[in-house]
Amino acid sequence: MSTLVVYFSFDGNTRFIAETIAKTMNVDIIELKTSKQYPAEGFLKFFWGGKSVIFGEKPKLLNDPIDLNRYETILIGTPVWAGSYTPPVKSFISQYKLQRKRIALFASHAGGGAEKCFAKLKESLPGNEFLGEIAFVNPRKNPEDSSKKAASWASDILAF
Numbered sequence: 001m002s003t004l005v006v007y008f009s010f011d012g013n014t015r016f017i018a019e020t021i022a023k024t025m026n027v028d029i030i031e032l033k034t035s036k037q038y039p040a041e042g043f044l045k046f047f048w049g050g051k052s053v054i055f056g057e058k059p060k061l062l063n064d065p066i067d068l069n070r071y072e073t074i075l076i077g078t079p080v081w082a083g084s085y086t087p088p089v090k091s092f093i094s095q096y097k098l099q100r101k102r103i104a105l106f107a108s109h110a111g112g113g114a115e116k117c118f119a120k121l122k123e124s125l126p127g128n129e130f131l132g133e134i135a136f137v138n139p140r141k142n143p144e145d146s147s148k149k150a151a152s153w154a155s156d157i158l159a160f
């Protein structure tokens with residue numbers, strides 16, 4: 001049984017962590033892609049993104065169907081948006097109804113809300129075992145430290 005890293009990233013921070021983990025641990029990786037386009041810049045980005053979280057939107061995923069039976073362990077990554085996880089991750093959870101998986105969580109944020117985000121993610125994933133969680137503050141600003149931290153966390157998590 002193997003491991004999958006599945007994530008959404010809007011500005012590349014969560015992607016940076018996801019790719020570091022997948023590369024160092026030599027595991028599969030899938031970036032969630034959505035039909036929903038958020039404004040790329042400025043206030044509107046926060047407004048539409050935040051609104052989308054608050055309204056519980058589940059944008060349609062553009063990814064090919066994912067065969068989760070192949071994976072025992074799933075590492076889920078998301079940016080923190082409005083103290084929660086992102087709508088594409090909500091779509092993933094809703095579409096795949098994970099059960100009896102070993103799950104670990106990672107998130108990028110700008111300074112607050114990661115605990116709440118993790119708590120909400122766990123609440124929405126009952127019936128699974130949680131291996132751990134880790135948050136990064138805008139990791140692309142400190143790529144070396146962040147990738148070391150991510151690699152060491154992932155190897156601890158996957159050692160069990």
Ligand SMILES: Cc1cc2nc3c(=O)[nH]c(=O)nc-3n(C[C@H](O)[C@H](O)[C@H](O)COP(=O)(O)O)c2cc1C
Binds near residue numbers: 013015046080111139
């Ligand atoms: C719509 C929106 C809401 C956000 N809400 C939060 C928040 O509640 N707390 C926080 O620390 N950062 C917040 N951020 C900042 C992002 O979590 C942060 O920049 C993160 O590193 C972005 O990850 P990404 O580059 O993978 O998209 C928000 C960003 C956006 C676009």
